[in-house]
Amino acid sequence: MATIHPTAIVDPAAELHESVTVGAYSLIGPHVRIGAGTTVGPHCVIEGHTTIGQDNRIFQFNSIGAIPQDISHGGEPTQLVIGDRNTIREFCTFNTGTLKEEGITRVGSDNWIMAYVHIAHDVRLGSHTILANNATLAGHVHVGDWAVIGGLSGIHQFVHIGAHSMIGFQGHVAQDVPPFMTVEGNPLAARAINLTGLRRRGFSAARISAIKQMHKLLYRSGLTLEQAIDAMNALPTDAPAEAETATPVQGARIEAVVAGSVASDVALMTEFLAQAKRGIVR
Incomplete structure (x- = not known):
């Protein structure tokens, strides 16, 4: 049996691997599946049709799998799929997808996601990325593997961020960022390749x-x-x-x-x- 704090509420229909740990006062809904070795901190809400892989570390006060912040969403059972070995720090919000795309918000593996990050509906986040504090990904944003997004950066809906790119602090990103590039400033500009x-x-x-x-x-x-x-x-x-x-x-x-x-x-x-x-x- 998973290790569940007595104050946590886990729906009997939820599927948790026996090695999962759930902290105090967390709430896990009926359509949630969580893989081996994942830890859920206290005061988290994981709901919707959400699948979480292995060895993720989800810190306290996260909202995972809530419905999209999209007025066209009509309550369809869309999904959120999260890979393996991700670190998700405090106060993050990850939403499920919409039927405007495949109906799935996807998060890859080995990502380092800092506090107050928002991942909106239909986002596709690759693997090995770093999202610093308060990075905000609007709907339908795609982020390639190994990309780094600086703190307080906002990514406009439908923007694509290339693999191995880096967005500097407080970037206002309304256009696509090519792979390997470093962009920063206001207005945003490509400065050099991401050499480091x-x-x-x-x-x-x-x-x-x-x-x-x-x-x-x-x-x-x-x-x-x-x-x-x-x-x-x-x-x-x-x-x-x-x-x-x-x-x-x-x-x-x-x-x-x-x-x-x-x-x-x-x-x-x-x-x-x-x-x-x-x-x-x-």
């Missing part, structure tokens, strides 16, 4: 050099978006692919080595740009 993040993930000198070239083509060469994409696709990509045991950049503090190649990085960037719907941060 790439080095910490073990990107080789060859991959970083190619990403710098893509940044130059996109922001420093006076090309149209279509011309920049064509020029990126013409970059040399014959460097060998790197496994997760690749030799990291010399002197870098390594957090994880992310497998890939120059070819895969170029493909990630060009595919993102080709699908951008709100324009990109300039």
Whole structure:
């Protein structure tokens, strides 16, 4: 049996792995499923059709799985799906999806989500991301793996945030942020590539050099978006692919080595740009 504090209320229909821990005064609804090793702190409400994976750590005072803050929502049984090994700090709000998309809000795995973060309906949050305090993701926002969103930042609905990008403190993000870029300021502007993040993930000198070239083509060469994409696709990509045991950049503090190649990085960037719907941060 799961370890449930006597003051917590867990609906008999909820499915909790026997290793789950639920803190004092928390409330868990009938359509909730929680995987092995996950801990739920005190004073949390987990409701709706919510599925939570393994080894998550959910701190106190969180609202997980409430209905969307969307006036078109008519009470449909939409979902929230959360992966494994996420840290969710205090006072976060995660909502279920709407039928405007697939009806599911998705949170990946290994994310570090700080206090007062809001994840709205139909958001797709990747894995290994960091969302600092008071980051707010509006409906239908997509965030790629390894992205970092600074504190007090607001992400406009339907915006896409590329993998390995970084948004500075108090960013007002109303356009798409390409992969690998650092954006900050008011108005928001692309400043450089996320060099520190790439080095910490073990990107080789060859991959970083190619990403710098893509940044130059996109922001420093006076090309149209279509011309920049064509020029990126013409970059040399014959460097060998790197496994997760690749030799990291010399002197870098390594957090994880992310497998890939120059070819895969170029493909990630060009595919993102080709699908951008709100324009990109300039």
